[in-house]
Amino acid sequence: MTTARIAAWSAVPMRWYLGVLFIGACIHKISDPASFALDIATYDILPLAAINLVAITLPWIELFTGVMLIIGWRARSASLLVAAMMFVFLAALSIALSRGLDMSCGCFAAQGAEDDPISRMTLLRDVAWLSLALFVFSFDRGLAGLDRWIERRHP
Amino acid sequence: MEAAIVALAGSVIALVFNALRPAGLAMVARSPYQTLVPCPEPGGPVEAIDAGNPEIFSPRSFLIDARSREAFGRHHLTEAVNVPYDWLDPVPEEILSKLAHSIAASAATRVVVYGDGGRPDSGEHLGKEISGRGIKNVTFIRGGAPAALRSNSGEKSSLAPEDE
Numbered sequence: 487m488t489t490a491r492i493a494a495w496s497a498v499p500m501r502w503y504l505g506v507l508f509i510g511a512c513i514h515k516i517s518d519p520a521s522f523a524l525d526i527a528t529y530d531i532l533p534l535a536a537i538n539l540v541a542i543t544l545p546w547i548e549l550f551t552g553v554m555l556i557i558g559w560r561a562r563s564a565s566l567l568v569a570a571m572m573f574v575f576l577a578a579l580s581i582a583l584s585r586g587l588d589m590s591c592g593c594f595a596a597q598g599a600e601d602d603p604i605s606r607m608t609l610l611r612d613v614a615w616l617s618l619a620l621f622v623f624s625f626d627r628g629l630a631g632l633d634r635w636i637e638r639r640h641p
Numbered sequence: 642m643e644a645a646i647v648a649l650a651g652s653v654i655a656l657v658f659n660a661l662r663p664a665g666l667a668m669v670a671r672s673p674y675q676t677l678v679p680c681p682e683p684g685g686p687v688e689a690i691d692a693g694n695p696e697i698f699s700p701r702s703f704l705i706d707a708r709s710r711e712a713f714g715r716h717h718l719t720e721a722v723n724v725p726y727d728w729l730d731p732v733p734e735e736i737l738s739k740l741a742h743s744i745a746a747s748a749a750t751r752v753v754v755y756g757d758g759g760r761p762d763s764g765e766h767l768g769k770e771i772s773g774r775g776i777k778n779v780t781f782i783r784g785g786a787p788a789a790l791r792s793n794s795g796e797k798s799s800l801a802p803e804d805e
Contacts, residue, residue, distance in 0.1 A: 519659065519665075519666045520664075520666055523666060523670065523674065524674055524676065527670075527673075527674035527676050528674075528676040530676070534669070534670050534673055534674075535669050535670075537670055537674065538666050538667055538668055538669055538670050539668060539669070541666060542655050542656060542659045542666055542668075543651065543652040543655040543656065545655070546651040546652065546654055546655035546658070547647070547648050547651035547652065547655075549651070550647055550650065550651040551647065551651075554647070560643055560647070563643035563644040563647060564644075564647065566644045567644045567647060567648060570644070
């Protein structure tokens with residue numbers, strides 16, 4: 487087995503992991519966009535006019551990319567989107583941490599700052615997920631995915 | 642390019658879904674969100690102690706009740722002084738000064754603060770505040786007044802109504 491093949495197979499569980507992660511992250515945001523909007527507002531970065539729009543659309547993009555990663559359909563594009571989102575989340579977290587805000591990250595189910603405060607660990611965690619997304623983008627070859635299946639059916 | 646299309650498609654579906662759902666969010670917030678993010682406080686070190694710790698009632702402990710005047714009036718630990726903790730404003734300088742004098746005049750070597758025992762606990766926060774403003778050896782009772790009441794229910798003298 488070549489290194490490229492090992493990397494391609496390694497990308498498969500990473501793809502699934504990121505997919506599950508993003509679907510898990512979007513559920514509460516889709517079901518309760520008002521809470522998510524409040525989480526976004528707490529970062530105090532976006533203008534008021536943009537907060538609700540982001541709160542409405544971002545979770546659905548997370549859902550789309552999560553599903554695409556799991557089923558392996560256009561997984562490289564999905565991982566690129568995930569990487570872009572992680573980059574934005576990292577920037578927002580860094581700004582919040584540099585301001586010394588005592589708040590929850592709002593990444594998963596609505597939690598208070600007491601239960602899930604942002605910290606350098608949150609930042610490290612997001613860097614790890616960004617790295618996974620970049621790995622999938624670089625090495626995924628559609629193994630165990632819909633793309634490969636379609637390719638075989640319609641070469 | 643594909644990523645942009647996915648993002649666009651996701652956004653369109655999101656907007657349609659939001660428009661159709663009964664509790665949809667307005668596209669633009671009508672008024673600013675009320676976010677209350679506490680800024681980092683210049684608090685000092687405090688140590689948590691259990692409500693059953695006998696040191697609480699030692700003559701070397703100076704007791705401070707951080708709850709409201711009404712709660713203090715209903716019951717409080719004997720010898721405790723009331724310094725209601727205000728979540729928004731710092732303890733006024735004159736009260737802190739009086740407190741420092743009282744502690745200095747007593748035989749106490751440590752300050753024991755207790756609050757409502759909630760999350761967050763007013764006792765812990767008051768402890769941090771007064772510790773950060775120069776009063777040394779500050780502790781707070783874990784669980785606050787409710788824990789102190791449970792722990793000392795057998796000792797009549799430890800928890801007394803103000804009017805007794």
